[in-house]
Amino acid sequence: MPATSLARARMTNGSEPRGKLRVGMVVDSTAVPRWVADVVSDVAGADFVEPVVLLVRRPPGPRTGRARMAFRRSRRLLYTLYRSADRRLFDRAPDPFSLVQLDSLLAEPPLELMPDELARQANAADELDVVLRLCSSVASATLAPLARHGAWSFLHGDGMDYRRDPPQFWEMYDGAPVAGALLEAVFEPSQRPRVIYRSYSATDPISLQRTRAAVYSKASRFPLRCLRDLHRGLDVAGGAPERPTDGDADGLPTNPQMVRHIGMVGTRALGRQVRHRIRYEDWFIAYRSRRADQDPPTDMDGFRIIPRPAGRCHVDPFLADVDGRHLVFFEDYALTDRKGRISYCEIGPDGTSEPEVALEADYHLSYPVVFRWNGETYMLPETSANRTIELYRADEYPRKWVLEGTLMEDVVAVDSTLLEHKGLYWMFTNIPAPGARLADELHVFWSDSPLGEWTPHPSNPVVSDARCARPAGALLSENGRIVRPAQDCSGAYGSAVVFREIEELSAESYRERDVSRIDPGWLKRNRGTHTYNRDSAYEVVDGRRFRGRPWR
Numbered sequence: 001m002p003a004t005s006l007a008r009a010r011m012t013n014g015s016e017p018r019g020k021l022r023v024g025m026v027v028d029s030t031a032v033p034r035w036v037a038d039v040v041s042d043v044a045g046a047d048f049v050e051p052v053v054l055l056v057r058r059p060p061g062p063r064t065g066r067a068r069m070a071f072r073r074s075r076r077l078l079y080t081l082y083r084s085a086d087r088r089l090f091d092r093a094p095d096p097f098s099l100v101q102l103d104s105l106l107a108e109p110p111l112e113l114m115p116d117e118l119a120r121q122a123n124a125a126d127e128l129d130v131v132l133r134l135c136s137s138v139a140s141a142t143l144a145p146l147a148r149h150g151a152w153s154f155l156h157g158d159g160m161d162y163r164r165d166p167p168q169f170w171e172m173y174d175g176a177p178v179a180g181a182l183l184e185a186v187f188e189p190s191q192r193p194r195v196i197y198r199s200y201s202a203t204d205p206i207s208l209q210r211t212r213a214a215v216y217s218k219a220s221r222f223p224l225r226c227l228r229d230l231h232r233g234l235d236v237a238g239g240a241p242e243r244p245t246d247g248d249a250d251g252l253p254t255n256p257q258m259v260r261h262i263g264m265v266g267t268r269a270l271g272r273q274v275r276h277r278i279r280y281e282d283w284f285i286a287y288r289s290r291r292a293d294q295d296p297p298t299d300m301d302g303f304r305i306i307p308r309p310a311g312r313c314h315v316d317p318f319l320a321d322v323d324g325r326h327l328v329f330f331e332d333y334a335l336t337d338r339k340g341r342i343s344y345c346e347i348g349p350d351g352t353s354e355p356e357v358a359l360e361a362d363y364h365l366s367y368p369v370v371f372r373w374n375g376e377t378y379m380l381p382e383t384s385a386n387r388t389i390e391l392y393r394a395d396e397y398p399r400k401w402v403l404e405g406t407l408m409e410d411v412v413a414v415d416s417t418l419l420e421h422k423g424l425y426w427m428f429t430n431i432p433a434p435g436a437r438l439a440d441e442l443h444v445f446w447s448d449s450p451l452g453e454w455t456p457h458p459s460n461p462v463v464s465d466a467r468c469a470r471p472a473g474a475l476l477s478e479n480g481r482i483v484r485p486a487q488d489c490s491g492a493y494g495s496a497v498v499f500r501e502i503e504e505l506s507a508e509s510y511r512e513r514d515v516s517r518i519d520p521g522w523l524k525r526n527r528g529t530h531t532y533n534r535d536s537a538y539e540v541v542d543g544r545r546f547r548g549r550p551w552r
Contacts, residue, residue: 019048020048020049020050021048021049021050021129021130021227021230021231022050022052022127022128022129022130023043023049023050023051023052023128023129023130023131023132023227024051024052024053024054024128024130024131024132024146024147025039025040025043025044025051025052025053025054025131025132025134026054026056026131026132026133026134026135026138026143027040027053027054027055027056027102027110027134027135028055028056028057028058028135028136028137028138029055030055030101030102030103030110031099031100031101031102032099032100032102032134033096033097033098033099033100033216034094034095034096034097034098034099034100035096035097035216035217035219035220036100036134036220037100037102037105038096038217038220038221038434039132039134039220039223039224040053040102040105040106040134041105042220042221042223042224043132043223043224043227044105044106044107046224046227046228048227048228048231049227049231052111052128053102053106053110053111054110054111054112054113054131055110055111055112055113056112056113056114056115056118056135056137056138057112057113057114057115057137058115058136058137076252076253076254076255077255078253078255078258078259078262079166079252079253079255079258082208082258082261082262083208083209086207086208086209087209089207089209090206090207090209090210091209092210092213094435095213096212096213096216096217096220096435097212097213097216115137115138115142118138118142118143118146127146128146128147128148129147129148129149129230130147130148130149130150130151130152130227130230131143131144131146131147131150131151131152132151132152132153132223133151133152133153134153140152140153140184140186140193141186141189141190142189143186144186144187144188144189145189149185149187149230149236149237150185150186150187150188150237151185151186152183152184152185152196152223152226153183153184153185153186153193154181154182154183154184154219154222155181155182155183155184155193155243156168156181156212156215156216156219157171157179157180157181157182158178158179158180158181158182158198158200164251165251165252166251166252167212167215168203168208168211168212168215169208169253171203171211172203172204172205172208172211172261173253173257173261173264175205175264176203177202177203177467177490177491178200178201178202178203178466178467178490178491179200179201179202179203179211179215180198180199180200180201181198181199181200181201181215181216181218181219181222182195182197182198182199182222182243183195183196183197183198183219183222183223183226184196184243185236185237187237192242192243193242193243194237194241194242194243195241195242195243196226196236196237197222197225197226197464198464199218199219199222199440199441199464199465200440200464200465200466200467200490201214201215201218201436201437201440201466202437202439202440202466202489202490202491202492203491205265205268206265206268206269206272213435214435214436214437214440216435217433217434217435217436218433218435218436218440218441218464220433221433228458229459232458275546277549278548278549279546279547279548279549280335280546280547280549281313281527281544281545281546282313282544282545282546282547283313283314283315283333283542283543283544284305284306284308284313284314284542284543284544284545285305285306285314285315285317285328285330285540285541285542285543286303286304286305286306286523286540286541286542286543287303287304287306287317287328287347287352287538287539287540287541288302288303288304288538288539289302289537289538289539290534290535290536290537290538290539291539295476295478295481295483296476296483296485296499296515296516296532297516297518297532297539298516300518300522300523300541301522303522303523303539303541306328306345306352307352308355309355311334311335311336312332312333312334312335313331313332313333313335314330314331314332314333314343314355314542315330315331315333315340315366315531315542316330316331316366316367316368316382316531316542317329317330317531317533317540317541317542318330318367318368318369318370318473318474318531318533318540319347319370319533319534319535319538319540320370320377320398320535321535321536321537322372322377322397322398325346326346326347326348326535326537326538327344327345327346327347327370327398328344328345328346328347328352328538328540329342329343329344329358329368329370329379329398330342330343330344330368330542331365331366331367331368332355332357333366339363339364340364340365340366341357341359341360341361341365342357342358342359342360342365342366342368342379342381343355343356343357343358344356344358344398347537347538356399357399358379358398358399358401359379359381359392359401361383361386363383363385363386364384364385365381365382365383366381366382367381367382367414367415367416367531368380368381369381369416369417369418369474371418371450373449373450376393376394377393377394377397377398378391378392378393378394378404378450379391379392379393379394379401380392380416380417380418380450382413382414382415382416384412384413384414387409387410387411387412388406388407388408388409388410388411389406389407389408389411389413389416389427389429390403390405390406390407391403391404391405391406391407391450391451392404404451405451407427407450407451407454408454411431412431412432412438413429413430413431413443414429414430414438414470415429415430415470415471415472415487416428416429416471417429417471417473417474417475418450419474419475419477419482421477421482421505424446424447424448425446425447425448425449425450425452426444426445426446426505427444427445427446427447427454428442428443428444428471428475428484429442429443429445429471430442430443430469430470430471431443431461433461437466437489438470439466439469439470439487439489439493440464440465440466440469441461441463441464441469442461442462442463442464442469442470442471442486443456443457443460443461443462444456444457444459444460444462444505444510445457446507455507457507457510458507458508459509459510462510462512463486463512466488466489466490467488467489467490467498468486468487468488468498468500468514469486469487469489470486470487470489471484471485471486471487472485472486472487472497472498472530472531472532473485473497473531473532473533474533475502476499476534481501482501482502482505483499483500483501483502483515484499484500484501484502484512485497485498485499485531485532485533486498486499486500487530488517492527492528493528493530494528494529494530494544495520495528495529495530496517496518496519496520496528496529496530497517497518497529497530497531497532497541498514498516498517499514499515499516499517499518500512500513500514500515501513501515518532518541520543522541522543523543525545525546526543526544526545527543527544527545527546528543528544529541529542529543530542
């Protein structure tokens, strides 16, 4: 097929309104992995983008002798067999690596070019704003002159310690708690790539397929987020760090390395099964008198565990200081029916009262945020099992609650937390990207009231990091300082609480930084901590320990 110029493509779409970003997406086949198809679909469907898909045909490479190819394959045979078995065992639809035909996603066929023809397109630099490199046949440095804002491409690694192929394998091999992914940009052929978006996901200790699927599914959303910021007039390259040098590139693991890896994975899987059969995770909550000199807490001595009935776990404690009574509301989880309800007890100088049920539904309830507004008491529990965010009002505080309204519908949102700040209500909640994990990404919304229409922050998700995204309690707002408790879900769910100071919160921007953390070592044999709250007199926290299952 004869070469087609980008300028000609511009004339074809000349009726498009001004102000749209011209985005070229370079692929080397019309059959692409689903995660690439998701990138193309997202970008092509954005109302501020005018897309152009370039199909760059891969030139024939040098032929490798059969004997040499067979030798190479034999040295990596165990990895090939392992990937095949792991994918069959742990594949979950939709698989981001399954092939999808681009023809069904595009209104017009791709423009076909050969790699050597791209150099002749350099004079069309004013025709494209960004070029997305979604192929392996052309380097980013070759594509950079085609667009005003350079060539963007993925690196499915964090660009620092783990730059080695295959993606995410060596993180899992070394027992790293997180696996990174980033979007990098090359603005000039002679410059090093610059990191314009970075995110971290928890590694799966058992399955490489599950680890990679979560990372790739989430990463496919990066380009649209950066293009959205670029369209808003933000400098996506401002302050972007240079990506480190390539460093050590181990490549596919050898057979001896795979023997070690398979042994480690088998040991982890067997240990998990044995623990599940003989023990269970027993969640509990604890309290102490508030330490006024700690903001946020720096030591964790003096906490006392609140008694709970056998067969029940108490999680997600929230304090409510209403009419001089200090009540702690929490998720009351029954091991028998595997469903949570909201219960409460009162804390006083002599200890705590017996738990009583506050709210129960046909679906799981947890994370009960309790607050006052317009003289009434409200509760915002997690109702993700119902695909809603629901707000309840106390009809007879604290025993009876009625549904006041559904703030959002058809959404999987966990641990929604409210903050009143500068005349607005801000809701912090975790909403996963399709195929990604719940703990990975924090979204922020604002409204004039808790019952109003909620407007998404233009930078959503404002945090994309399993180590600090998911909320872990009410925001601490005192003396002009806002500190957000967050869960560290790297390595394991709810492994620690991280305190992050919000440095900037407005309808246009968001920024936060680490301050301190609560690790599980505050109590002997504690395995994790993922909620912290306080009121004027007390502090509460949760934890989990293994207990032996009763034998029948």
